[in-house]
Amino acid sequence: MLNSPLIQRLSLLICLGLGVNSASYAENKDIHLQTLPVVYQQIAKEVVVDGVIEAVNEATIAAQTSGQVQEVYFDVDDFVKKDMIIAKLKSIEQKASVAQGEAGLREAQANLRVAQDTYNRTKKIFEKQAISASEMEKASAELDAAKARVATAQAGNKRTSQQEEYTTIRAPYSGIVKERHIQPGEIANVGQAIMTGFSLDELRVIATISQSQAADIRHSQTATIIIHSLPNKPRLTVNKVTVVPYADAQSHTFRVRLPLAEAVDGMYPGMLVKVAFNIGTEQRLMIPISAVAYRGEIRAVYVVDEKGQVFMRQIRLGKESLNMIEVLAGLEIGEQIATNSVDAAIKLKSQRAVSATTPAHP
Numbered sequence: 001m002l003n004s005p006l007i008q009r010l011s012l013l014i015c016l017g018l019g020v021n022s023a024s025y026a027e028n029k030d031i032h033l034q035t036l037p038v039v040y041q042q043i044a045k046e047v048v049v050d051g052v053i054e055a056v057n058e059a060t061i062a063a064q065t066s067g068q069v070q071e072v073y074f075d076v077d078d079f080v081k082k083d084m085i086i087a088k089l090k091s092i093e094q095k096a097s098v099a100q101g102e103a104g105l106r107e108a109q110a111n112l113r114v115a116q117d118t119y120n121r122t123k124k125i126f127e128k129q130a131i132s133a134s135e136m137e138k139a140s141a142e143l144d145a146a147k148a149r150v151a152t153a154q155a156g157n158k159r160t161s162q163q164e165e166y167t168t169i170r171a172p173y174s175g176i177v178k179e180r181h182i183q184p185g186e187i188a189n190v191g192q193a194i195m196t197g198f199s200l201d202e203l204r205v206i207a208t209i210s211q212s213q214a215a216d217i218r219h220s221q222t223a224t225i226i227i228h229s230l231p232n233k234p235r236l237t238v239n240k241v242t243v244v245p246y247a248d249a250q251s252h253t254f255r256v257r258l259p260l261a262e263a264v265d266g267m268y269p270g271m272l273v274k275v276a277f278n279i280g281t282e283q284r285l286m287i288p289i290s291a292v293a294y295r296g297e298i299r300a301v302y303v304v305d306e307k308g309q310v311f312m313r314q315i316r317l318g319k320e321s322l323n324m325i326e327v328l329a330g331l332e333i334g335e336q337i338a339t340n341s342v343d344a345a346i347k348l349k350s351q352r353a354v355s356a357t358t359p360a361h362p
Helices: 005-018 022-028 092-127 133-165 211-220 341-357
Strands: 035-037 039-055 058-062 067-072 085-089 168-170 175-180 193-198 203-210 223-226 235-238 253-259 272-288 293-295 298-304 310-314 316-321 324-329 336-338
Touching: 039 211, 039 316, 039 324, 085 193, 092 133, 203 211, 203 272, 211 253, 211 272, 272 316, 293 341, 298 341, 310 341, 336 341
Parallel strands: none
Antiparallel strands: 035 336, 039 203, 039 272, 058 193, 067 085, 085 168, 175 193, 203 253, 223 235, 223 272, 272 324, 293 298, 298 310, 298 336, 316 324
């Protein structure tokens, strides 16, 4: 345990900080630095834009019949399962219409039976040539009219029954109540909003791109959703990118839809995300993230020369890609840098301590 590399490095830093025989300690406990040359690397070329999460299924449920609101069973932020009753209207008029329709249907069916019997008797007499053809035609017409009245009554019954069912308002799918538009006691008219809700089962991201980017993004069909507001900043891969086939007449931009195959806890409609569209590859000066030293607002790396001497160099960083980060300024192609900034810092401190204790030659 005492010989572990971490204990050795901490001991070295303590000795260097206190000045306790640091030069000899550094010489005996010298750290071997792993280095790599600075080179250009092929990375994904991305177009990053803002996006907004929205629910695929979001709807405002409206009244399909009129009546006084008897009960509203859910409120904002409540979870509702599919087909659960969310509101109920008084159905006195609708029930009366159903009863009236059923009575009319029974009357029409009774008249049909009479017309059928009359037709059967008339047909037998007509076959004996005891009555004229006009009387036979009249009996047939009365039978057809009776059948039509039954069909009309049945259709009316379906309509009135449906109107009664409309007084019980149900959720079309499982979801969360976003807005409640009516209260018990109010009169709901046909088409009046009752409740707005959305489902978290299917989400998508809506983004806006410029017309110069549309062709490349439509051809690529791959993107990454980055959710900075959630812990660990999850990244979701999207393999279907839909660019709408028309541009906004005012801004000359295109809307893009990106369906999310999976949901992440904490994702809700209206949240802002970043959308990174992969449109190819490009060459960038990349170094390992572990090679970067952070000193307040300063970002630096440790450059190692041909003699093995370590120098701290301030750099300007760009975007990250996996475990690598882009260098915009401060390094040249072919320079060697330490891959581990902690080891390099210890090495540099040891190097300075040795220089301080070595007498200058005349």
